[in-house]
Amino acid sequence: MSLESPRASPERSRGVNARITFLGTGTSSGVPSIGCTCAVCLSTDHHDKRLRPSIHVDVPEHVSILVDTSPDLRQQALTYGLTRVDAILFTHSHADHILGLDEIRRFNFMQRSAIPCYATADVWTNIRQTFHYIFDGVPRLGGGIPLIEAHEIQGAFEVGGVRVLPVPLLHGNMPILGFRFGSLAYLTDCSAIPDESWPLVEGVDTLVIDALRDKKHPTHFNVDEALAAIAKIAPRRAYLTHMAHDLGHAQTNARLPARVELAYDGLVLDAIVDAS
Numbered sequence: 557m558s559l560e561s562p563r564a565s566p567e568r569s570r571g572v573n574a575r576i577t578f579l580g581t582g583t584s585s586g587v588p589s590i591g592c593t594c595a596v597c598l599s600t601d602h603h604d605k606r607l608r609p610s611i612h613v614d615v616p617e618h619v620s621i622l623v624d625t626s627p628d629l630r631q632q633a634l635t636y637g638l639t640r641v642d643a644i645l646f647t648h649s650h651a652d653h654i655l656g657l658d659e660i661r662r663f664n665f666m667q668r669s670a671i672p673c674y675a676t677a678d679v680w681t682n683i684r685q686t687f688h689y690i691f692d693g694v695p696r697l698g699g700g701i702p703l704i705e706a707h708e709i710q711g712a713f714e715v716g717g718v719r720v721l722p723v724p725l726l727h728g729n730m731p732i733l734g735f736r737f738g739s740l741a742y743l744t745d746c747s748a749i750p751d752e753s754w755p756l757v758e759g760v761d762t763l764v765i766d767a768l769r770d771k772k773h774p775t776h777f778n779v780d781e782a783l784a785a786i787a788k789i790a791p792r793r794a795y796l797t798h799m800a801h802d803l804g805h806a807q808t809n810a811r812l813p814a815r816v817e818l819a820y821d822g823l824v825l826d827a828i829v830d831a832s
């Protein structure tokens with residue numbers, strides 16, 4: 557495990573184009589939910605099919621970054637043509653954000669290398685328990701194990717020359733991370749933004765933020781709470797993510813304010829990131 561320290565110096569950084577693809581925009585059980593016959597789960601609108609939450613941040617000629625490894629990672633990679641992963645960032649260690657870690661074996665095989673993964677010390681503790689076979693050093697006959705290079709997040713860092721700014725959030729009482737990539741911030745799984753984190757998202761052009769449903773929830777923003785955070789941050793545009801089956805795509809979009817929409821699986825956004 558190596559420690560990361562801030563390395564980006566504004567003088568030598570420049571803005572480069574990035575492409576953000578939503579690989580999954582659903583809550584932990586996904587939409588449709590198993591066995592559910594509600595209108596959203598039965599909807600034929602492809603926008604209402606939500607895999608578990610993850611995004612791909614592609615910075616051409618720099619780095620291909622995966623945020624979280626959802627249980628749907630294999631399907632997401634096949635659907636969206638994800639063929640290379642240079643780095644993985646973890647927001648937190650809930651099952652819907654880490655259980656696809658074993659799927660990176662294909663990328664190890666194709667790239668012939670371990671993949672640098674970035675998470676806080678607490679998240680590493682949990683990943684080491686959940687994926688004990690990656691770390692226990694026991695030689696295994698046959699099937700391989702994911703090859704990862706564990707990095708502990710302790711502040712802003714760079715991957716492939718691209719600056720990543722962690723944004724501390726509260727998910728219930730659990731501290732987790734959002735990430736800011738230049739003009740775009742991805743704040744999934746949050747129910748509060750601590751005082752010290754508001755300045756970190758100041759001036760973002762595009763804000764992606766958790767909005768589970770309309771009803772209040774102990775560990776996620778509901779739509780009203782997400783809209784209040786959006787109003788305070790005042791980005792040019794905002795997208796809601798991590799939605800449960802309570803929120804139909806078309807019906808919900810019809811009542812959202814201007815410049816706020818639900819994200820959906822397959823949505824692609826552009827951003828300008830800081831690269832050296």
Ligand SMILES: [Zn+2]
Nearest residue numbers: 584650652745
């Ligand atoms: Zn989640």
Ligand SMILES: [Zn+2]
Nearest residue numbers: 592594597801
């Ligand atoms: Zn349903």
Ligand SMILES: [Zn+2]
Nearest residue numbers: 648650727745
């Ligand atoms: Zn969570």
